[in-house]
Amino acid sequence: MLEISHLRYDVTAENGEELDILRDVSLTVDDGKLVVITGPNGGGKTTLARTIMGLNQPTGGSIRWNGQDLTGLSITERAKAGVSYGFQQPPRFKGLKVKDLIALAAGKADLSPGEGCRYLTQVGLCADDYIDREVDSSLSGGEVKRIEIATILARGSGLMIFDEPEAGIDLWSFAKLTETFERIHQKRKATLLIISHQERIINLADEIVVIEKGTVAKHGPREEVFPQIMARTLPGCGYMKEA
Numbered sequence: 001m002l003e004i005s006h007l008r009y010d011v012t013a014e015n016g017e018e019l020d021i022l023r024d025v026s027l028t029v030d031d032g033k034l035v036v037i038t039g040p041n042g043g044g045k046t047t048l049a050r051t052i053m054g055l056n057q058p059t060g061g062s063i064r065w066n067g068q069d070l071t072g073l074s075i076t077e078r079a080k081a082g083v084s085y086g087f088q089q090p091p092r093f094k095g096l097k098v099k100d101l102i103a104l105a106a107g108k109a110d111l112s113p114g115e116g117c118r119y120l121t122q123v124g125l126c127a128d129d130y131i132d133r134e135v136d137s138s139l140s141g142g143e144v145k146r147i148e149i150a151t152i153l154a155r156g157s158g159l160m161i162f163d164e165p166e167a168g169i170d171l172w173s174f175a176k177l178t179e180t181f182e183r184i185h186q187k188r189k190a191t192l193l194i195i196s197h198q199e200r201i202i203n204l205a206d207e208i209v210v211i212e213k214g215t216v217a218k219h220g221p222r223e224e225v226f227p228q229i230m231a232r233t234l235p236g237c238g239y240m241k242e243a
Helices: 045-053 075-080 098-106 113-122 141-155 171-187 222-232
Strands: 002-012 018-029 034-038 060-065 083-086 093-097 159-163 191-195 207-212 215-221
Touching: 002 045, 018 045, 018 060, 018 207, 018 215, 034 045, 045 083, 045 159, 045 191, 075 083, 083 141, 093 098, 098 113, 098 141, 113 141, 113 171, 141 159, 141 171, 171 191, 207 222, 215 222
Parallel strands: 034 191, 034 207, 083 159, 159 191
Antiparallel strands: 002 018, 002 060, 207 215
């Protein structure tokens, strides 16, 4: 279970003004749930996800995962506790091959061709074309993003956080990706937090959390919350409907 209690994240602007990016965020997510975090651009969604992962250190409140207090832990310690994070713009690693990156994520010295193929296929990539390529500038943003998601699947974390996984991915690969999320969810082997404005992903959710102005504006079952936010049309939200 993920338990976020009175979480705050404040920053000081160049002019000295104190900005409340997260304001008293409290949230509980049960094990095995698929929760979509959505809301207006600039509302604090990515900041919340990064703070859960430890990329930002909160200025108040606490984060607990399966009873363990993560609040003061490093990114590495949180990863060891079973938390993984997928960036909007994943880093590149010149000189490191895709198969080596996936092997590192899986905690193995070597990765069999079959294992690499399975993870890459799940995110819509042909293993033969990518397994021996370097994770460098020769790959497009969408390709790097799918490879990063494959590493998260290989790691098998209990809490998987994905920040707009649909960004930069073509429609066919996006369909494969949503199938992967659905399959993980059906097996109930992980808790998924997915930041998204994409209707197909939102429709996979058990629950929706709307983050607006740094706080939880709505949280509840998808069938209750989604009609409300679609009817309201939150400014800057940009929900993408099915073609």
